[in-house]
Amino acid sequence: MLQGIQHRATQNMQKPALLKVVDHFGVKRIVPLEKPIFTIGRRPESDLQLLSSRVSRDHGAIIYEEGTYYLVDKGSTRGILLNGQRVTRSELHHQDQIGVGGDKDCQIEFLEETVSAIFESSQDLNLSQLDSTTGTSAKDELRRLARYVEVQQAFKFSLTPDDVLVLIVDAAIEIANADRGCLMLKNEAGQLEFKVARDSKRKLLSRADFQMSRTVVQDAFNENRSVVVTDCLEENQSMRQSALDLNLRNIVCVPLRHFQMNEKTMGATETIKTETIGVLYVDSRQSQGAFSKSTLTLLGSLAFEASKSLESVRLMHEEQEKKRLEREFATAREVQIELLPTTFVQPAHFEVAAYSIPCRFVGGDFYDLLTLEDGRAAIVLGDVSGKGISAALLASMAQGVIHAQFNSGLSLPEVLTSLNRVLVQKSDDNRFITLFCALIDVDRTLSYVNAGHNPPILVRANGGTELLETGSMLLGAFDFAEYQAQETKLEPGDVLVIFSDGVTEAVNASDQMFGNQRLEELVKQNEGLSAKEIKDRIEQEVLAFTRGLPQGDDITLVALKMKSLVP
């Protein structure tokens, strides 16, 4: 697989270059530049993330244009230095020193990737020194470096979490020239959990097969440091013993760390936490002398990249899950909007307008307008106790029951009795619905039942205001509740406003409630307007009243206006 990736990379045509980075924690890394725009900053999405308060979130970038690399400052607070001079945009040359944020702690060197360049840079990694002491050749070291760069590129492609783990272990084995390796990650209980193990022939090893030096692993994990055990090095007598017990000659165990920036306020104190999230372990039974410094450095870099990679994978999954939930909520919202339309086919004898705004994604208020066979119109507005999804589900059910029962020809009281029984049976003890339900005949007779709901306001065209109450009980409380309708005659120009308590209980910045009084006044003032205009006015007033404060409850309103006699 990796050979394929390499092939693709060389087809890219971008002149190869890399950055040699020693960051604030002393971690040395080699970072290849293989994108036309390579970002540097504090943000996790940066191609080179530098964790320091002197580095801006989006500090700068290295841009590749027509065969040349340029260092660009993206408006950072403290600037970018090129060989000690502050620049905004400048060409980059081999071995240029880049300073980010004027910070001496972080050293970045730009290197063009020719064979000689790599050799020169690897001088710094003490390759030549190791020739005699470790018996490894410069060629081996170069190969390791190349392998590391390959792995870097592979990380960038989207791999499944398991692929990433295997890749990390394989790379570690190769870099350390080990017999086998394994990766362990901290689980939710804070314990190290075996994840994957491989041998040098790329064979997957099971947990049972993989006996390792537990003391080495524990020390690396608990003390957050690399542990190296070799023939020549005596870390600790007990550790050596456990290794020897297993016939192991050389062990390297590197902690995987997760860095977290805690930004308290904009630009103010930022603390950096490091958390050990796992370990990368390799061992071998052959005697190969001490591990070279470059090997250890590369393993360190690998661990760093691995941690980042694992973190991205985790974040990606979290993000996907969050998006999935959001889509579900949005769908639920759409369904509810369909059930509660804002425009209606207007009946012959009156105008009607309505709106409903849930407090959360979906709400517990509902309303409906039905035309029965005999020409009568049924209007209903209900408020389910509670908010959110559970209330919305019950609201939908209630709307359905009412619809069905009216269509079966039941009378107004019978419809309510029926719904009440269903609720008492089906919902748990704390689900109630307050409801106002009315029938308007073509001769303008209004018969209505108010089941525990805040009374609708009836403003008469000839002056006078009434509140429509019948004293019936709310639905869902007692199955023996009885419902009786009352009647009144409506006249042309009469305005009826039915609403949920989210309107009258809406609160402003001074903690005052909108209140019944204010609503009544509003309707009276605007009674000459059409139903839609009245609805709009009230909606705007409530919005202005609460002025930007979060909504406390579902808000629903239905406005009816009896049509004038046709001349």
Added chain:
Amino acid sequence: MEINPRTDGSVTILDLKGNLTIGSGEEELGEMIAQLLNEGRKHLLLNLADVLVIDSSGIGGLIKSFTRVKNGGGKLKLLNPSRNTRQLLSITGLLSVLEIFDDEGIALSSF
């Protein structure tokens, strides 16, 4: 929410103090009533003088308690609900089922 029981003859008076809202009070009330019914104490008077806030969950608690006691062959009545509580009970039509009293003496003699 605190519930302090006391007796007067055959009636157990529960002095409630605090809020009867979601997550607060409803469960304790249910448990207390279940226990009292077990002990054969079937006449209950809930003193709501010190209950300031009551929401739909609280109303649910009252309804549930009423039904439980009724099913157990007893009676549950309310004493001194606050103005807000009284208004809520009125609008929701529960006053036709839940008896309320302003005077403890009269309440006790009604059982």
